[in-house]
Amino acid sequence: MRVYVEGVGIAGPGLDGWPAARPVLAGLAPYEPAPFVPRPIALLPPAERRRAGAAIRLAIAVGSEALAQAGRDPATTAMVFTSSSGDGETVHEILCVLATETREVSPTRFHNSVHNAPAGYWAVATGSCEPSTSLCAFDASFSAGLLDAAAQATVDDRPITLVAYDLPYPEPLHQVRPIEDLFAVALVLTPQPTARTCAALTITAGQSGVAAAPMRDAGLERLRIGNPAARALPLLAAIAAGRSATICLEAAAGTAAKILVEPG
């Protein structure tokens, strides 16, 4: 499958938006991991803005950034959301309440706890009736999302936006599923090159057992290992540097992808 990257969104410690992150990932500027401070999301109506948790805001932020770069109306592309652990804070709150006598779950928390909550909020915010899906494959969630998005772009011959995000759980779940820091990335993929194409990706699947490429910078490598969505970093580094590279995404739950990146 061959798809073209038209826009990138990124959010993480010291990686606040593609224009700022690009020279860092290209190795032209030092990586300084400062805590990521999410900005209010203009796209969300006030009621949804109040109800949206951190995971939803993070996913919407990177999706909007990537589509703005691509110069596309967010209501016009299909979406693939992917995350290993979804909204861990909301799930934690529900589990705590269910361990009490009263078990009085908040209705807003309950509907926010579904894995596709960001997709639902995205559709409400953008008014998009285009299809979306919400995937999970534990540590391989990013590569699962990339395979599905690339298949949709090529089979349905349409642009598609991939959003991958992961945030830490509160304790005690953090102990059994440590996710370091928060990270999110969005890629607008098209089946044909456009004036805004910044990279071409040739993707093949089924490369089980291949080693994933590490990041050269120790801080970025910690982020890559620590956060499932940040498994995208080597791919983003190649796009940022505008160089050809072959990237292997590891096969934790069965989904492996080998990606040949070429400058657009």
Place this chain on the structure above:
Amino acid sequence: MQPLALSHMCIVSSVGFGQDATVSALESGRSGLRPCRFESIDLPTWTGEIEALDNIRLPAAYAPFECRNNRLAEIALAQDGFADAVRAAVERYGADRIGLFLGTSTSGIAQTEHAFRARDKLTGNLPDGFHYEQTHNTGSLAAFMRARLGIMGPAFVVSCACASSAKAFGNASRMIASGLCDAAVVGGADSLCLTTLYGFHSLNLNSPGPCRPFDAHRDGISIGEAAGFVLLERTPRDDADRVYLLGVGESNDAHHMSSPHPEGAGARLAMERALGSAGLRPRDIDYINLHGTATRVGDVAEDNAVFGLFGEAPARGSTKGHTGHTLGAAGVIEAIISALAIRDGLLPGSPHTETIDPAFRGRYQVASERAKIDRVLSNSFGFGGSNCSLVLGRAH
């Protein structure tokens, strides 16, 4: 889309284990719904519980995956010769040429609910022996099935609330069309847990009795548990006995997180896209398997969408009165029920529905009936406004 054969299927729900038990329940109008006795729950509601899940265990080699949801998948795999059929397909195609696309909404979260009740009083830690990755994580169903069936192709879980396992058919058809795999195991499992029972209770969506889809006095859903899996293959279309996946349509409501669009605009769009993908017109459909969960607003929205697109003609009905609303598994078990309806010439009825709401239009199927059925459209809608319609039918 290119039609894909449903070459093997397995199904488990509160009405029974396997295709034969399911067909006999559909024929006789038997319901699996009973007053809720699940765990320590004291809610005034009914559920479609599979009691055997309390007593079985996974084979020792899969012990870390032990949870209600994976046990449910394990029971399903043992029905209708399904696991053997998949293993034969693995031999035929090669393990890395078969994909695995599965839906669930809550995965093995019941395991974490137990663990949170057993937290260490001093440290707050979870008890030893809790396996997050293999149980709680949304991806665990795919990891378990991959290990159990020896599948090495692309594998992931689709979690779009109650549309999950219907949408997985879309992922599979695109993955096969893209050449990433030659065949796919599609399906899903969702099992009872406190999260959904108390969650739907907080939204006042649980019926105090058995759910009564499209009834004038309907008052909410009955949550059920179920699993179903299908082996999808690109085989020649001239096999008259086979049922094929002919079309998939997906859309978003873009309206509200937990209420459907009142006119059913998103639902209608999904149905139109499914017909478009199958290259069919509304009059080509013989039976519509409704989402029909028996909430006040959900059934109205779906009636608006179905009447708007199809008018009075095709028979329509919800099978939720048999199985309850099995959430992330509803899409696949109703796809399988639709395929069985086509194979056996059986229009399913709607147990517990007594007085059809006079506001609804079209022919709602209350009692099961023999009929020739060539093509079915099956609806699944979920929280977040996620809609999916499937078209299944014979090859022509």
